[in-house]
Amino acid sequence: MGLESFFGDSFFTTRIDAIINWGRMNSLFPMPYATACCGIEVMGMLSSVYDIARFGAEAVRFSPRQSDLLIVAGTVNYKQGVILKQFYEQMPEPKYVIAMGVCASSGGFYDNYCVVQGIDEIIPVDIYVGGCPPRPEAVLDAVIKIQEQRIKKQTVLEPTAAGTKIHLP
Amino acid sequence: MTERIEIENVTLAALQERFGDQILETHCFRGDATAIVAKEAIMAVLEFLRTDSRLDYCMLTDETAVDYLNYPQARRARFEVVYHLYSLSKNCRVRIKVPVSASDVLPSATRLWKTADWLEREIWDMFGLRFEGHPNLKRILTHHEFVGHALRKDYPVKRRQPLSSNDTLMDEMEKRLVAKGLK
Numbered sequence: 001m002g003l004e005s006f007f008g009d010s011f012f013t014t015r016i017d018a019i020i021n022w023g024r025m026n027s028l029f030p031m032p033y034a035t036a037c038c039g040i041e042v043m044g045m046l047s048s049v050y051d052i053a054r055f056g057a058e059a060v061r062f063s064p065r066q067s068d069l070l071i072v073a074g075t076v077n078y079k080q081g082v083i084l085k086q087f088y089e090q091m092p093e094p095k096y097v098i099a100m101g102v103c104a105s106s107g108g109f110y111d112n113y114c115v116v117q118g119i120d121e122i123i124p125v126d127i128y129v130g131g132c133p134p135r136p137e138a139v140l141d142a143v144i145k146i147q148e149q150r151i152k153k154q155t156v157l158e159p160t161a162a163g164t165k166i167h168l169p
Numbered sequence: 170m171t172e173r174i175e176i177e178n179v180t181l182a183a184l185q186e187r188f189g190d191q192i193l194e195t196h197c198f199r200g201d202a203t204a205i206v207a208k209e210a211i212m213a214v215l216e217f218l219r220t221d222s223r224l225d226y227c228m229l230t231d232e233t234a235v236d237y238l239n240y241p242q243a244r245r246a247r248f249e250v251v252y253h254l255y256s257l258s259k260n261c262r263v264r265i266k267v268p269v270s271a272s273d274v275l276p277s278a279t280r281l282w283k284t285a286d287w288l289e290r291e292i293w294d295m296f297g298l299r300f301e302g303h304p305n306l307k308r309i310l311t312h313h314e315f316v317g318h319a320l321r322k323d324y325p326v327k328r329r330q331p332l333s334s335n336d337t338l339m340d341e342m343e344k345r346l347v348a349k350g351l352k
Contacts, residue, residue, distance in 0.1 A: 078329070078330065079312040081331070081332065082333075082334055082335045111327055112326050112327065113324070113326060113327065113329055114310075114311065114319070115329075117329070121331075
């Protein structure tokens with residue numbers, strides 16, 4: 001309105017939603033939950049050639065309590081599934097999950113007595129990436145989709161009967 | 170190469186000479202030597218292969234089992250426990266197979282090779298074959314709520330058994346703490 005012309009170049013106005021979502025989407029902290037071969041592709045994606053740091057997700061935290069993007073890369077057995085659930089519960093909100101590879105998405109080619117047929121039996125998943133293993137670019141595409149379709153569209157301001165409430169999960 | 174094939178044949182000949190009719194069958198295809206041994210003689214056979222200086226099979230590279238249920242040709246027993254031995258000094262390998270039924274108890278090879286510890290735990294977990302004299306015969310691959318022996322032919326391969334909560338490894342840890350005198 002008149003604010004920008006009043007303050008000049010030192011300030012810009014935006015919406016709370018936009019600025020908070022911008023901050024969150026460009027500073028995702030991935031947690032590579034690498035159980036099998038897809039872990040190697042995760043390592044490829046995290047390092048220089050396929051660089052996930054371009055998208056801001058540079059700070060890899062190997063602790064669920066310090067991360068917001070869980071990349072489940074690899075086969076998950078029932079024994080491991082209990083641990084995966086604990087990991088997911090330890091992550092603070094808002095959190096996102098990528099099921100990388102066919103093993104995490106659907107059990108892969110392991111249709112047997114010990115493999116969980118898709119981690120969505122255990123935790124909610126945002127993006128499924130197919131491939132055995134998926135190209136690092138495919139996982140980067142998944143990260144971009146989470147940024148564009150999940151984080152960017154998240155509403156922080158919640159209109160309630162009593163007025164607008166800021167909902168910061 | 171001719172020498173190596175001869176060593177394998179020497180092994181089979183030595184086994185037959187010493188154990189006679191307890192060696193139920195031998196065959197050797199292009200240097201891949203196999204001997205099928207009766208279960209009463211298995212410990213003596215393994216000990217002989219390990220200690221005899223001509224043969225010197227010092228390494229147990231693998232121990233596993235096969236379930237011959239529904240096999241087209243009739244076999245001597247439902248299961249066969251297979252030992253793969255390797256001689257480092259002679260660079261030759263031999264396979265020993267022992268027909269056993271589900272209720273038979275074989276003597277444990279841990280007396281001769283410590284690596285048989287986990288290998289026999291896997292056989293117990295997957296096939297249900299017991300080994301007498303094993304220090305710790307409990308499951309190693311399946312989770313603690315799993316019922317059944319997964320690699321038997323009559324276990325439906327897609328029967329999944331979800332796990333509700335993990336067991337702690339405190340039982341193993343307790344033993345080690347006690348052994349180290351820390352508890």
